[in-house]
């Protein structure tokens with residue numbers, strides 16, 4: 464999604480807790496020459512740290528005196544039976560999947576209000592926020608994603624109106640992907656927590672998706688192409704939840 468936004472002329476700041484960006488990021492950055500002011504930048508921030516997020520986002524917005532969009536995608540997963548979860552495990556999961564998304568959205572909204580540039584947000588939920596996945600035990604992950612879907616509706620309502628001073632007018636939507644082959648999912652297969660074959664058979668297209676297939680969704684949700692869409696949940700799951 465970041466690459467799609469850069470290709471459309473955007474300057475995209477990627478935030479992750481990793482000290483250094485991974486290979487995928489470095490390869491993508493090398494492909495873009497930061498022409499026309501666009502390009503990719505990396506920042507190490509833990510999205511569950513409210514103060515650090517506020518500081519990082521304020522610094523990013525101050526560079527061009529504006530902030531146009533947010534894709535909140537940091538997430539963690541733990542596949543444990545509900546009977547075995549400790550309170551600490553639950554709190555840790557929610558601190559990233561729910562609180563981290565909330566803090567990211569809030570930090571960005573503050574800057575969008577400040578610079579009065581009616582931005583758009585895409586909160587990455589999951590089809591797992593609307594269904595219980597067959598053959599996959601992830602009660603906390605799935606309910607954290609349901610919370611993100613509900614959060615988007617509430618933030619959309621709170622921030623949607625343009626105020627007399629020109630601030631506000633911020634759109635907030637969710638993206639709910641189906642299974643994507645990413646490091647998170649490869650780990651599920653490696654640990655035997657999920658069966659690739661079963662997941663392929665669980666959707667109407669008979670295959671898993673790739674990160675590239677969500678590129679247009681990010682561009683759509685962050686651009687004027689979705690100007691009358693807010694509080695919605697864009698479900699792209701190969702038909703998994705439709706049967």
Ligand SMILES: NC(=O)c1ccc[n+]([C@@H]2O[C@H](COP(=O)([O-])OP(=O)(O)OC[C@H]3O[C@@H](n4cnc5c(N)ncnc54)[C@H](O)[C@@H]3O)[C@@H](O)[C@H]2O)c1
Nearest residue numbers: 479480509510536537538588589640641642643645646647
């Ligand atoms: N892979 C799938 O099948 C799938 C399906 C639906 C939704 N999603 C969602 O898409 C998003 C991306 O998932 P992915 O599959 O690429 O997972 P991933 O594990 O490959 O990537 C998640 C990234 O989040 C970062 N992260 C974790 N905790 C963080 C924190 N506290 N602060 C900052 N960064 C942090 C990790 O370092 C990692 O780079 C997640 O929200 C996930 O729930 C994934």
